[in-house]
Amino acid sequence: MAPLFTTVLVANRGEIAVRVIRTLRRLGIRSVAVFSDADADARHVREADTAVRIGPAAASESYLRPELIIGAALRTGAQAVHPGYGFLAENAAFAHACAEAGLVFIGPPAEAISLMGDKIRAKETVQAAGVPVVPGSSGSGLTDGQLADAAREIGMPVLLKPSAGGGGKGMRLVRDEALIGDEIAAARREARASFGDDTLLVERWIDRPRHIEIQVLADGHGHVIHLGERECSLQRRHQKIIEEAPSVLLDEATRASMGEAAVQAARSCGYSGAGTVEFIVPGNDPASYYFMEMNTRLQVEHPVTELVVSVGPAAAGGGIDLVEWQLRVASGEQLPYEQKDIALTGHAIEARICAEDPARGFLPSGGTVLSLREPQGDGVRTDSGLSEGTEVGSLYDPMLSKVIAYGPDRATALRKLRAALADTVTLGVPTNAGFLRRLLAHPAVVAGELDTGLVEREADSLVPDGVPDEVYTAAAAVRLDALRPAPADGWTDPFSLPSGWRMGGEPAPLAHWLRVPGNEPVRASGSGRVEPDRVTVELDGVTHTFHRAGAWLGRDGDSWHVTDHDPVEAALTGKAHGGADTLAAPMPGTVTVVKVAVGDEVAAGQSLLVVEAMKMEHVISAPHAGTVTELDVTPGSTVAMDQVLAVVTPAAQDEETS
Structure with a gap:
């Protein structure tokens, strides 16, 4: 057995860095x-064990600088670099640079990264190896006309895809042949902006497809096995949010066939280490699966495979640590398993907790983690990079953690994961935990009737309409409790108590004006049991208990930031900073573009500013025609959610005030 490394540098951050360090x-x-x-x-x-500063906050000046990573590895005596996922994990130049510096890159050879990172070359390579691919265009560097001709030959609908990237960026679904020219131009712009490369390919669109991937493991001695599949069909904006293993769609014959195809794909590019081969599968014909791409790294969803795979001569002994086997393969070890040694036992499901606000259209969120509770044990695992006090900003990916549940069957795993999400507390930063819990209870999800469009179709029904009354009652109870004076020498002045007492009448409950961002202010009263970390109130005969931290309340994975509202101040400042004229930041982020100046005349819907956060751009447009009468930001300004950016005064108001 080859000796393992003594020191490894982890070239990443957040939950995957914590996971690898474990x-x-x-x-x-x-x-x-x-x-x-x-x-x-x-x-x-x-x-x-040790840590090295590598630069300023921006990823482009720190985590994405290969020379800084390699320098840190050499200074600390590391023999190897684990890239995690994202950042430099699929950067062939970085893998080459590690080798030139005498460091082992814990991943596949740079040549495999380069080959599989080009969707066109990857598709041609695996097709030559006998792996079925989605019907589509062939060749790289196609002109707009050639892409349009290929689309017409395939037949509508088709999917335009950038060759150089993934994550859904630049992908365009075209159903109308008359629009193909415009859509090609738009896809090129998005691909160029995201990847610096506007090369496109076109593929047949499969309606209501399922996204199923196969985990492969290969050593440097030509031995490749697969570890079964993961179902990743629950996606939003082409990003996975729920993954599970195994898939309820596949029978043993299809599983074996797809697994062998994945092994052949890995062999075709000389792969070593852990990797994932992704397939698109017609839900009504799972035997007709097609290769989509290969991810040449560890996947976010690898824990579900770790929990269901049993290994050993008798396929018993339970579980596998994919990070460990990445290390072992990179150090030169041979895989000790044959395909017959691999079995799938039980069922595992993972939910990705992201800093985003479902009530605000899933815009990125941010803030300071004031209270944190992450379930562990009894078939539940949380992989997280969070701790209380963590500042969640707008510079990096919004995924904060992953909650994974395991059970002997799918129904048990679903039930455990829903309960774990209800028990997850991340006060101070809005997350999608409550949304995911409701998604996992959706009848189609419970039945296993999944497809990649399900979340988008059902999203509105899974987001609560407004703020529950009991939230305001609980917030009012917290404020009432704060008004109670502390006893002095064992005695409390009864006139100092916020009892609502009044002469000649029944006590009047003390009411508070409260507001949850994005909602109208509410006048509420309430009392209950208020503790440092929770509050319990009764409303209409029902008892409600919330986690609390400062002005934040949480329950069942949902959270609310309940602030005080001053109606007098709002009345005085509302004309300038509260109505339809005001443009506010929809998310915490950075202003990247400012297209206007104070005094400019603008048209309704005209693009004025761009705010960027967590790899997402949001265009701020004029709500109506008028004049820019206030502009509070410049390019590079960091803004908070709901911060006023500009004011556009309608033309009619200009005339009245002139």
């Missing part, structure tokens, strides 16, 4: 973390 610690390997200025006090930094 395995390094178990194996007795010294871990080195890297961090930007934004992550100086991050959990992965505190859990590593």
Whole structure:
């Protein structure tokens, strides 16, 4: 058996860095973390054996700088670099640079990364190896006319895809042949902006498809096996949010066939390490699966595979640590397993907790984690990069953690995951935990009738309409409790109590004006049991208990930031900063573009500013024709959610005030 490394640098952050460090610690390997200025006090930094600052907060000046990562590895005596996922994980130049510096890149050869990172070359390579591919265009560098001709030959609908990237960026679904020219132009613009490369391919669109991927594991001695499949069909904006293993769609014959196809795809590019081959599968004909792409790294959803795979001569002994086997393969070890040694036992489901607000159209959120509760044990695992006090900003990916549940069957795993999400508390930062819990209770999800469009179709029904009355009651109870004076010498002045007492009448409950961002203010009263970390109130005969931290309340994965509202102040300032004239930041982020100046005349719907957060751009447009009478930001300004950016005064008001 080849000796393992003594020191490994983890070239990533957040939950995946913590996850890798956990395995390094178990194996007795010294871990080195890297961090930007934004992550100086991050959990992965505190859990590593040592840590190195690599630059300013922006990823382009820190986590995406290969020379800084390699320099940190050499200074700390690391023999190898684990890239996690995202950032430099699929950067062939970085893998080459590690090798040139005498470091082992814990991943596949740079040539495999380069080949599979080009969707056109990847498709041609695996097709030559006998792997079925989605019917589509062939060749790279096609002109607009050639792409249009290919689309017409395939037949509508078709999917335009950038060759250089993934994550749904630049993908365009075209159903109307008359629009193909415009859609090609738009797809090229998006691809160029996202990846610096506007090369496109076109493929047949499969209605209501399922997204199923196969986990492969290969050593450097030509031995490749697969570890079964993961169902990843529950997606939003082409991003996975729920994954599970195994898939209820596949029978044993189809599973074996897809697994063999994945193995052949890995062999075709000389793969080694852990990787994933992704397939698109018609829900009504799972035997007709097609290769989509290969991810040449560890996947976000790898824990569900780890929980269901049993290994060994008798396919018993339970579980596998994919990070450990990445390390072992990278150090030169041979895989000790044959395909016959792999079995799938039980069922596992994962939910991705992201900093986003479902009530505001899933816009990125941010803030400080004031109270944190992450379930563990009894078939539940949480992989997280959070701790209380963590600042969640707008510079990095919005995924904060993953909650994974395991059970002997799918129904048990679903039930455990819903309960775990209800028990998840992340006060101070809005997340999608409550939305995911409701999604997992949707009848189609419970029945296993999934497709990649299900979440988009059902999203509105899974977001509560407004704020429950009991939230305001609980917030009012917190404020009432804060008014109660502390006893002095064992005695409390009864006239200092906020009892609502009045002469000649029944006590009047003390009411408070309260507001949850994005909702109208409410006047509410309430009393109950208020504790440092929770509050319990009764409303209409029903008892409600909330987690609390400061002005935040949480329950069943949902959270609300309940602030005080001053109607007098709002009346005085509302004309300038509260009505339809005001343009406010829809999410915490950075202003990247300002297209107007004070005094400019603008048209209704005209693009005025762009705010960027967590890899998402949001265009701020004029609500109506008029004049820009206030502009409070410049390019590069960091803004908070609901911060006033500009005011556009309608033309009619201009005339009245002139």
